[in-house]
Amino acid sequence: MKTSYILGxxxxxxxxxxxxxxxxxxxxxxxxxxxxxxxxxxxxxGTLVKDKPVDYDPQKNADFMTFWLRDEAGEVRQIELHAAKPQDFERSESIVLTGEMKGDKFSASEMLLKCPSKYKDQEVYVREKEL
Incomplete structure (x- = not known):
């Protein structure tokens, strides 16, 4: 066989x-x-429910935290995250979790945050000035 056939x-x-x-x-x-x-x-x-507690004790277990989330349908449930608490967690605009339901709680192993842009206020100011 030719080497080109083997490579293909x-x-x-x-x-x-x-x-x-x-x-x-x-x-x-x-x-x-x-x-x-x-x-x-x-x-x-979903979005973080800010009037419910966020439990995170890095000295007890740095890779575990619980908090409450409101999904896009408006339902609120407790989340168990099996990862470290991300920086700026409380400031997030929305949260994407990967995991599965375990009883009445959602057990997540991964989390992505959408945080507010630091340029948002500047963009609004520029638009107002141009008008």
Whole structure:
């Protein structure tokens, strides 16, 4: 066999392997009701409920915290995050969690925060000035 054929077969095999591994990592977005119904690992989008407690004691366990989240449907549930508390957590505009429902709580292993832009006030000021 020519080396170009062998190289082509190797490239195709690697591409198939990448596609298979990527398809196993697909997680769907859901709210609390959908996450409870499916029982699968999902991504959950919501906002921090600021009038409920955030429990984080880094000296007891630096990779565990609990807080309350309001999903996009308006339902409020307690979250157990099995990771360190991110910087500027309380300032976040929205939170994306990856995890699954365990009883009446959502157990998350990953969290992404959407924080307010430091340029937001400046943009508003510039727009007002131009008008």
């Amino acid at each position: 077969i190797a490239v195709i095999a690697v591409a198939i392997g990448v596609l298979i591994s990527a398809s196993n990592d697909v997680t769907t977005y859901a709210n609390f009701a959908q996450a409870t119904k499916s029982g699968d690992r999902v991504k959950l989008v």
